Amino acid sequence: MSTAIRLTLVGAVATALSVLPLLELTDTGAWLIQASLALALISATGHLARRLRLPVLLTVIIQLAVLTWWIGLMIAADLAWLGFLPSTEWPARFVAVFGDGAELIATTVTPIAIPNAVLVYLVGGAGLVAIVVDLTVGSLRRGVLAGLPLGSCYAVTAYVEGGGLGWWWFVLPAAAYLAVLMAENRIRVAAWGRSTSQHRHPRNPLQATDALARSGRRVGAVAIAAAVAVPATAPVLSDGFLSGHGSGGSGGDGRTIRTDNPILDLQRNLTRPDNVDVLRYEASDEAPHYIRTVTLDSFDGEVWQTSDRPVPEEQRVDEGLPEPPGMDIDDPDEIELHFEITDNYSSRWLPLVYPAQQIEIAGDWRYDVATLDVVSTDDDVLGTEYTTVSLDVPLDAEILQDAGSPDSDVEELTELPDELPESVIEHAEEVTSDAEGDFAKAVALQEWFRGSAFTYDLDTQAGTSTSAVVDFLEDRRGYCEQFAGTMAIMARYLGIPARVAVGFTPGTFEGDATWLVRAHDAHAWPELYFEGVGWVPWEPTPAARTGTAPEWTTEPREAPSTDGETPEGSDATTAPDDQETLPEEEMFGGGGSATPGETTRWPWAIVAIAGIGIVLVAVPSRLAALRRWLRWRRAGTDPVACASAAWSDLSEATRDAGFAWNTAATPRTVGRTLAASAGLTGTDRDLLDHLVGVVERARYARTHEQVTFLRGDTAVLCATLRHSAGRGRRLRAFLWPTALRDAVRAGAQRISAMLDRWESARSRRLKDAPLRR
Structure with missing residues (x-):
């Protein structure tokens, strides 16, 4: 068997093994027949193109055409000329089937049935993997690069399944990759030359590598076994919010979230693949509430952080907490809440609904007078249950509009670095140029951030330094950290005391007045001070993340009818009549999480195609980097x-x-x-x-x-x-x-020169060949 055929077959078999993990996402394996035929066609096309010495790029184009033709036969054979040739009606059928498939996978969770509309995604994805593997192994002879496409189907399946896959699904693509490496390097070693022999017919050079091949197989088997066994037995580092200063907390099982200053790692928590449960809370008013963990009231130009806070023993929570600073409201209603913290959340800060007044919890927990944050220097909230009573402060736009000037006690919360970037000042002044009073300016800022000019984007670089704020205002993309931090900075510049609160959005309603908060509900928002009301939460983060803005942060409007009936089309929230109905979330804290029954998982086929596309897009830059690395290695x-x-x-x-x-x-x-x-x-x-x-x-x-x-x-x-x-x-x-x-x-x-030499040699042979009569 020639070297070219051997490598082509190894690549085809490796591809077939690598797509097997996709079986975990489907309810039948019948699609493997069509996928296997597609792999065979693509491999045969690649081998034939190499025999004809076609350029590599042309080979890939032909393989894509063959894959498209094969998919066309699966879904539009009835429209083909002579039963197998593409017709002018194929494009319309393609559009219709792919559209049906997109709609189906958008509304279905795995395992999924396999009609034609889904089959095209499976076979198409497998075919793209086959093309890339054939390119790297058969054409470029760079088997090491085949690891990315060979591992893509396993990676996509593991991501979609969330909880991980059986070890056997990993062994298949891993073995396929090792087979490619061994086959390629066995041929390379054999090409070093033949050993001398006294036999009339020298041994096949590949036979001389049998001992090396056996050793390679043993090493490969040990490597795969170690890759499967070691992660199950090795200790796992905590994947928390923060691994830095502060009190410890359990190392956990790798799922634990730790937090000392959570804004520093909001992005990591929001994008972590495992959306673990953090806490549950039961509220007496059955309403959603933002859960505040810590308040960041000091900004030094680089980061929002907590100020120095003395918490002497007389500030233990056992005797209750003081009234919230700045609030002058008689007999507000109270909300009783019961919290259950899971074993996935470790913190020395106590999650609360602001402003808490009473807390029943075991351990030494103390409050800060200015912020009412509760902290412990010895205890951890991990796995704790506690009950709190918080005030239901009646917030109203007219009250905030009539609020007086801030008290001198909070004047320090307008302090900013001496050299505030000019762009921050210009935007703050421009946005609020038509606003009169602190409330109107705050409304203008919030509406600007929530408008169409800004986009919620978790891929933004983390940080709230002045330089990061400048970049945020220029790019108009960010997540809650940038929106909250920037609005607080601008509010301070405008003379409004401001700080940043960090915690969680209300989470998902589970029934029985209980809400589940998970890791992806992590959030930050600004709090602005209004005399007589105190600290008021605002929501500059766009509605895509947070839902409707708090009603008290909009300009006062004419009051609706109060005759006891809700006007038709009103957004008014009604209490649930039974446990099947969810409380309305279009209020402060309404948008951070999906409700039960919603499909939050990405449609698996879209993820598969996207994953393969990402791999293909990343290949050129990685090849260029490899070329530079080899250049310096040779030097x-x-x-x-x-x-x-x-x-x-x-x-x-x-x-x-x-x-x-x-x-x-x-x-x-x-x-x-x-x-x-x-x-x-x-x-x-x-x-x-x-x-x-x-x-x-x-x-x-x-x-x-x-x-x-x-x-x-x-x-x-x-x-x-x-x-x-x-x-x-x-x-x-x-x-x-x-x-x-x-x-x-x-x-x-080089290929062109080689073809020229081959043509010249062929011409000489024909010229020198004797004429036959």
């Missing part, structure tokens, strides 16, 4: 080779950034041109001049000395060039980097 410690590697890296980064690179110019000329084009100054200009000098000495000096830190300095300079480019140019460099373009161009030239 070793040779000064001339290192200078050449650095110059090549700079050339690629320059063209990635969109600047000209003249290969015919001297290094000094290239350096001057690049410095002027990219506007390099200071350290960056020094690094460029240093690199130019190194290259000149490597090319023209008689002796060469090893240059230290050359690779690191080059990487810094290249990163500066790439970051100086616009977004479009950076995206192009990521999807189709210069290093890969150069490699493809060089490969095409």
Whole structure:
């Protein structure tokens, strides 16, 4: 069996094994027949194209066409010409079937049935994996790159299933990947040459590698066994909010959330894959409530944090808590709440509904007078149950509008760093230019943040420093940390005392006045001070995350009829008539979580296609990085080779950034041109001049000395060039980097030269061949 056939078959079998984990998502395995035939067609097409010496890119295009044709036969054979040729009616059928499939998987959870509308996603995804594996193994002979596509189906299945998969589903793609590596390297070792032999017929070189193959199989088996067994027995580090300062808490089982200053890790908690339960609470009013954990009332220009808070022994919660600062309301209603903290949540701060007045809890817990936060220096809330009584403060827009000037006791909560960025000041003044009074200014800020100009995005860089706020105001994308922190900063600039509260949105209603709060309900919001009312929560985070804005944070409107009937079309909230009906959540705290019965899992087929697409998109940039790494590895410690590697890296980064690179110019000329084009100054200009000098000495000096830190300095300079480019140019460099373009161009030239040599040799053979009569 030839080497080409062997690698093609290994790649096909490996692909077939790698897609088997998708069986966990379906209620039947019948789709494997169509998928296997698709894999066979794609592998055969790839092998034939290589035999015909077609360019790699053309091979991939033909394979995509074959996959499309096969899917067309599955769903539109009745419309095909002669029963198998595509017709003009195929596109309409494709659109209809893919649309039906999207609708079906959007409303179905696994395991899912497999009509044609879903079959196209399964076979299409498996076919794309087969194309990438055939490309890396058969065409490029880079089996190590096949690990990404071979592992994609397992990764997608594990993500969709949430709780993990059986170990056997991991063994299949892992074994497939090791088979690819062993087959490729066995052929590579055999290519080193044949050993001398006294036999008339030398042994097949592959037979000489049998001992190595046996050793490789043993090592591979041990590696897979270790990968399965070790995670089950090794201790797991806590995956919490914060692993830094403060009291300890249990190391847990890897699911535990820890929190000392939770805003520092809000993003990690909101994006963690396991949305673990945090707490349950039962409220006497059956209404949703924001759960506040800690108040951040100090901003130093870098981060919102807690101020210094003395909590002497006389401030234990056993005797009750003081009235909330600034509130002057007679006999507000009370809400009794019972909390049950799960074993997944570790904190020295006590989750509460503000403002709490009474707390029944075991241990030494103490309150802060200014914020009514409750903290313990010895105890942990992990697995605790406690009961609290909080005030139901009657908030009303007219009351807030008529509030007096803030008391001097809270004046320090308007303090800001001396050098506040100009853009923050300009936006705050512009947004509130038509507002009169603190309430109107706060309303204007909230409406601006919740408007269409801003987008809720968890992929935003974490942080609330002044520089991060500037980036947030420029990009208009962020999550609750940026929205809350920025509104609080602007409110302080406008003279309104402000702070940031961190905790959780109300969670999911479970019935019997009970609510479940989970990790993804983590949230932050600003609190603004109004004399006579005290600290009032606001909600600048867009409705996509939080639902309707609190009614007391909107401008006063004409009161509706109060005759006891709810006007038609009103958004008024009604109490549940039975436990099957959920309390209305379109109020403060209405939007953080799905209600029971809603499908919160991503449709598995969409995730599969998206996962494969992400892998394919990431491949070019990884190949370019591998090319740079190999370049430096080959250079070793040779000064001339290192200078050449650095110059090549700079050339690629320059063209990635969109600047000209003249290969015919001297290094000094290239350096001057690049410095002027990219506007390099200071350290960056020094690094460029240093690199130019190194290259000149490597090319023209008689002796060469090893240059230290050359690779690191080059990487810094290249990163500066790439970051100086616009977004479009950076995206192009990521999807189709210069290093890969150069490699493809060089490969095409080599293939062209090889075909020319082959054609010349063939012509000579025909010319020299004797004529037959």
